Amino acid sequence: MDRQEAEQYLYYAMNIGELLLENGAEVGRVEDTVRRICLAGGAERADVFSITSNMSASIYGKEFGSCTQTRRVLNTVNDFHKLEELNCLSRKICEEGMTFEEMDAEIEKIRKEPGYSFWWLVFDYALVSGSFCVFFGGNVRDMIVSALIGVLLKFLMTFMQKTAANHLFNALICSAVGGFLANLAVFASLADHADMISIGNIMLLIPGVAFTNSLRDMFSGDTITGLIRFMESILLAVIIALGFNIAGFYFR
Amino acid sequence: MKEIIQLLMAGAGSLGFAILYNIRGKKLWVIAIGGIAAWGVYLLTQQLTGNDYASSFTACVALTLYAEVMAIIFKTPVTVFLVSVAIPLIPGAPLYRAMNSLMHGNVEAFAREGTYAFLFAASMAAGITLTTLVFRTMRAKRYHRRHL
Incomplete structure (x- = not known):
């Protein structure tokens, strides 16, 4: 994994974390999910800190050095259906791995999922x-x-x-x-x-x-x-x- | 009779909030039954102990166990069940009454209701956190860390 790929991978991990926060997950779980995804992707070290309105993550690996990204999370609603879907997605990424295109498509699919009418x-x-x-x-x-x-x-x-x-x-x-x-x-x-x-x-x-x-x-x-x-x-x-x-x- | 109606309404309230949280399918019925059971445990322990905080603690221990087991069966995050099942116990009304008394300048009632709301929520939080910790520790071999 080179530097650019690491940045890209972290970007998608942050997308998942951001969606989790927006849909009412507890911060402990958000931190844990992003960390797991980063470690599964080949980072040697991943430090994630999150509060309800902000999230930042740094990952480190010998090949790519260290990358840091921050997200500002504006509004939160409780949408537990999306939470379940994101949970499935993060498990899949951790166990099987995914290409960037697949991750992007899956995240967009979950983001667009409708609620009750x-x-x-x-x-x-x-x-x-x-x-x-x-x-x-x-x-x-x-x-x-x-x-x-x-x-x-x-x-x-x-x-x-x-x-x-x-x-x-x-x-x-x-x-x-x-x-x-x-x-x-x-x-x-x-x-x-x-x-x-x-x-x-x-x-x-x-x-x-x-x-x-x-x-x-x-x-x-x-x-x-x-x-x-x-x-x-x-x-x-x-x-x-x-x-x-x-x-x-x-x-x- | 009054208790039976209240129990049914607790279930309906849980169900309503579960829909609000966009939960689907069979899980809705699991939550409605859980809401009834949670309020039932609360009423029973209240009869036994006569103390609201002890009752809310006990009810939360019971409902967290229920939520954890259901989360394993349905393979979902525990939060999905936990928050909705706890709805009948949530001290929304005391919280409102506290602020209401403040609005009317009744400081004594504010102190009483505010303390009640705070301690009630704290004993709920204690019950939930304790049970989660114990449950996770017992299943530590399967769950390496806490996962959604």
Whole structure:
């Protein structure tokens, strides 16, 4: 492997790492996957460091010296289907090896893989809102209203994601609308408990998973990532509480 | 009766989040059953111990074992099952209530709910991390290092 090939190989390894981070893998696993791929490709030494928004890797080999690459990772979503596919790909690369063209094609294929269709997700928002509404003690009327607001929130969120880029602002608008509609439904006596309706919608928006995962990160030694996630989730939770309260203050 | 409805809703919530995370096929049903079981273990231990943190720890130990076993059967990363099955336990509501109290200037309620959310999440994280470590150590001969 000469210098140019090593750079190219690292580039593809970084592509896989970047996709993993973008689709919600834990940093420990991202580091491990990139390191394994690099070592399998003939590097004698591979040092990978990653936090949620950035990843850097250096590899060293006698024939090609040392190469370093860095990636900035902007937005992350949780897409576990892609995670599985990337896991299969990295195993295949480690066990059998692959040409650059093959790797490129496989990575592009995974990147382009579609998720559930829009209408499935609309149904899903209703499912999550409705079930958590009852889970926390709402009645059937609350559940129906909560599910309907969930559907509206999905439409609103899709629209907001196309216009504004800031996810905190999106969350503020979505939660303000959600809180307003919940209060309006109780005001028009369509449902009985505004807080029970809202809790179903809140579960969709509140970063509870990120909050728990941030502590998991810290427990397993990725302290920086844990702290970043912790602060992000607290900030988002404050914004969401503010949003749901705006309407409550007006309806008093 | 109330508990049975809550259990079913825990399963539906897990299923809903699994769809949100783009999980497909049979795994969805495995996750829904896991969500019900996780909340069931939580309720049972809560009856026995009367302590929420101990219950969430125990429930997380159980659900991590479930997720690890299912990950071996389906040959997928553990995260796929772990995060979705844990959904009913995730302290989203206390986290919201804490910030809500802060918003109303009720510092006492903020301290109470905030501590609850933090300790609940911490005991979950402890349960998950501990079980993962033990499980990996026991299977160390097959798993050389942690792999996705």
